[in-house]
Amino acid sequence: MVYLSPVLALVLSLLAGVVLFYIMGVSPLAALHAFFIEPLSTGYGLAELGVKATPLVLIGVALALGFKAGVWNIGAEGQLTMGALCGSLVALYFYDQDGFYILPLMLIAGVLGGMAWAAIVAFLRVRFNANEILTSLMLSYVAGLFLNLMVHGPLKDPEGFNFPESRQFSESALLPIILDGTRLHVGAVIALLVVAWGWMILSRTLLGYQIKVAGSAPEACEHAGFSFSGIIWTTLLLSGGVAGLAGIIEVSGPIGQLLPNISPGYGFTAIIVAYVGRLHPIGVLFAGILLALTYLGGETAQIQLNLPVAVTGVFQGLLLFFLLASDVLIRYRVQFGKARLAVENK
Amino acid sequence: MDVFIPALLTIITAATPLLFAALGEMVTEKSGVLNLGVEGMMVMGAIIAFTTVHFSGSVSLAIVTSILAGAIMATIFALFVLIFHASQVPTGLALTIFGIGLSALLGQDMIGIPYEGIPKIAIPLLSTIPVVGSLFFTQDFLVYLSLAMVLAIHYFLQKTRPGLILRAVGDSHDAAHAMGYSVVKIRFMAILFGGAMCGLGGAYLSLAYSPMWVEQMTAGRGWIALALVVFACWRTGRVLFGAYLFGGISILQLHAQALGIGIPSQVMSMLPYLATIIVLVIISRDVSKIKLNAPASLGKPFHPSR
Numbered sequence: 317m318v319y320l321s322p323v324l325a326l327v328l329s330l331l332a333g334v335v336l337f338y339i340m341g342v343s344p345l346a347a348l349h350a351f352f353i354e355p356l357s358t359g360y361g362l363a364e365l366g367v368k369a370t371p372l373v374l375i376g377v378a379l380a381l382g383f384k385a386g387v388w389n390i391g392a393e394g395q396l397t398m399g400a401l402c403g404s405l406v407a408l409y410f411y412d413q414d415g416f417y418i419l420p421l422m423l424i425a426g427v428l429g430g431m432a433w434a435a436i437v438a439f440l441r442v443r444f445n446a447n448e449i450l451t452s453l454m455l456s457y458v459a460g461l462f463l464n465l466m467v468h469g470p471l472k473d474p475e476g477f478n479f480p481e482s483r484q485f486s487e488s489a490l491l492p493i494i495l496d497g498t499r500l501h502v503g504a505v506i507a508l509l510v511v512a513w514g515w516m517i518l519s520r521t522l523l524g525y526q527i528k529v530a531g532s533a534p535e536a537c538e539h540a541g542f543s544f545s546g547i548i549w550t551t552l553l554l555s556g557g558v559a560g561l562a563g564i565i566e567v568s569g570p571i572g573q574l575l576p577n578i579s580p581g582y583g584f585t586a587i588i589v590a591y592v593g594r595l596h597p598i599g600v601l602f603a604g605i606l607l608a609l610t611y612l613g614g615e616t617a618q619i620q621l622n623l624p625v626a627v628t629g630v631f632q633g634l635l636l637f638f639l640l641a642s643d644v645l646i647r648y649r650v651q652f653g654k655a656r657l658a659v660e661n662k
Numbered sequence: 663m664d665v666f667i668p669a670l671l672t673i674i675t676a677a678t679p680l681l682f683a684a685l686g687e688m689v690t691e692k693s694g695v696l697n698l699g700v701e702g703m704m705v706m707g708a709i710i711a712f713t714t715v716h717f718s719g720s721v722s723l724a725i726v727t728s729i730l731a732g733a734i735m736a737t738i739f740a741l742f743v744l745i746f747h748a749s750q751v752p753t754g755l756a757l758t759i760f761g762i763g764l765s766a767l768l769g770q771d772m773i774g775i776p777y778e779g780i781p782k783i784a785i786p787l788l789s790t791i792p793v794v795g796s797l798f799f800t801q802d803f804l805v806y807l808s809l810a811m812v813l814a815i816h817y818f819l820q821k822t823r824p825g826l827i828l829r830a831v832g833d834s835h836d837a838a839h840a841m842g843y844s845v846v847k848i849r850f851m852a853i854l855f856g857g858a859m860c861g862l863g864g865a866y867l868s869l870a871y872s873p874m875w876v877e878q879m880t881a882g883r884g885w886i887a888l889a890l891v892v893f894a895c896w897r898t899g900r901v902l903f904g905a906y907l908f909g910g911i912s913i914l915q916l917h918a919q920a921l922g923i924g925i926p927s928q929v930m931s932m933l934p935y936l937a938t939i940i941v942l943v944i945i946s947r948d949v950s951k952i953k954l955n956a957p958a959s960l961g962k963p964f965h966p967s968r
Contacts, residue, residue: 388751440939440942440943444946445947445949445952446939446942446943446947447942447946449698449751450885450888450889450892450938450939450942453882453885454882454886454889454935454936454938454939455935457932458932458935461931465928468928469926587755588756588759624766624767626766626767626770626877627767629759629760629762629764629766630760630763630764630767632759633756633757633761633764634760636759636760637742637753637760640748640752640753640756641746644747647747648747
């Protein structure tokens with residue numbers, strides 16, 4: 317049932333989607349085709365799926381580690397933004413140079429930027445007991461405004477006719493394309509490595525064990541001598557770092573420069589990804605691809621059927637709802653007829 | 663005075679949506695349920711109110727529909743949390759994500775439509791008092807309603823028997839259940855009330871604060887309202903104080919620009935979010951204070967067989 321419930325949730329969301337499209341006066345079949353079949357019918361579409369899935373899978377894995385420990389970092393969007401910003405600083409510093417060292421430096425700066433932003437959350441939680449849900453979310457808004465400020469000010473392209481955009485990154489600051497004729501870049505490989513890394517941590521290390529204990533039995537965690545503060549710090553730094561990595565990958569991959577808006581809410585959608593993936597790195601991989609498909613399908617449906625892009629958000633919300641609802645089947649057994657006492661069942 | 667009266671007036675309009683939402687969430691939390699869907703319920707209230715007033719022209723109808731919108735959103739949450747026993751944190755997040763998406767979908771034809779805003783009511787005689795009159799007695803009726811709700815909720819929670827029962831459910835659902843109170847029914851009503859208030863808060867945003875529809879126009883106010891409840895230590899009077907404090911901080915940017923202070927607008931826009939973090943830190947650092955004031959069963963699931 318644990319692995320069946322995401323499938324059940326998907327089926328229910330599709331049914332709800334049919335109703336939604338019917339109400340909107342669009343042929344449900346045509347809409348579902350545009351949403352879920354059309355994008356997958358070409359090689360380019362499949363590559364785009366990889367491009368969109370990359371940040372979702374990256375952040376999804378990172379968040380899953382935290383959620384498993386009961387650390388609610390929902391500010392991945394802000395950590396993504398700060399990672400993108402810090403990595404871009406490197407790219408813009410070396411804008412007129414070529415070198416193999418630029419890209420690795422950018423990725424490292426991206427990770428550090430995301431980590432630093434998450435470190436604030438960890439510090440406030442551990443030192444001052446401030447709720448990480450609220451602080452991480454507030455910091456997301458701050459990060460978005462900060463990026464906006466930078467792109468309108470110091471990082472604006474001097475030759476850019478006053479548009480709020482940075483310089484285009486130089487060739488050696490762009491992630492190599494791994495499939496000719498598409499936008500699929502090395503970031504997708506990095507995402508797969510992070511999935512493997514997340515799986516290693518959770519199933520093969522002491523840290524992974526501590527994370528699981530902290531989440532499922534906080535008291536046991538304390539009695540075992542695991543430091544909960546340490547787990548908060550570790551999970552937040554890890555998830556912030558990976559979110560920052562996703563940010564710089566996004567900027568140096570498909571975008572190629574800093575813009576005021578660099579993510580269509582990947583950091584928030586990754587929360588759904590983590591849940592639909594059952595907080596398991598392999599599951600997150602599939603969930604990331606599924607939710608990437610909702611973004612891609614939303615764009616296709618907009619072009620073909622003139623459907624608003626907002627349908628994507630509704631669909632994503634529905635998916636999470638149905639998943640949470642079908643989880644009841646994991647924890648409880650549905651009994652029909654008269655309720656019986658547990659002893660009678662023997 | 664010429665500068666201060668308009669400034670104080672804008673504080674009131676900026677504070678009112680926060681006040682509605684935070685009061686509603688406080689009642690929900692008092693019953694032991696943490697609903698993180700405030701942002702989603704507010705944004706739905708905002709779009710439904712604006713759509714209603716656009717098509718019907720009736721402000722009162724818009725208020726009613728926004729309350730319904732918030733309550734319906736809250737019903738979804740209540741269904742999941744109380745009937746399906748889904749955990750409260752992810753369900754609340756789902757409600758926010760769903761609300762933002764659905765409101766964007768519903769509001770795609772409402773973008774850019776102007777609306778003159780809801781009328782102000784001048785209370786006879788009192789409104790003619792200089793300064794005080796124009797500040798406190800020439801407001802729209804939602805402002806009066808929000809202030810009346812402060813008193814009503816304080817009275818309900820502290821002085822009435824149903825209020826006592828609601829607090830009992832929030833502090834120990836097992837004890838309340840053992841005494842024969844229906845924990846699920848009481849929490850359902852508290853969640854519904856919270857949703858209705860959030861819908862009202864959203865309606866105030868799109869009808870009065872900035873009378874128009876913009877996608878995600880709540881801009882994190884739902885989350886600030888959640889922080890306000892913690893800041894207020896779950897006390898009605900302090901929710902009022904907190905809402906006006908944050909109303910003041912969030913309008914600083916308008917007046918800083920008007921006065922020609924050379925701080926980038928983005929920095930000024932950060933202030934409410936930074937202030938939220940700062941007050942959270944100040945309040946939360948005293949662990950015992952939070953433990954003494956927070957409803958003891960807050961966020962814990964309830965199942966009668968356990």
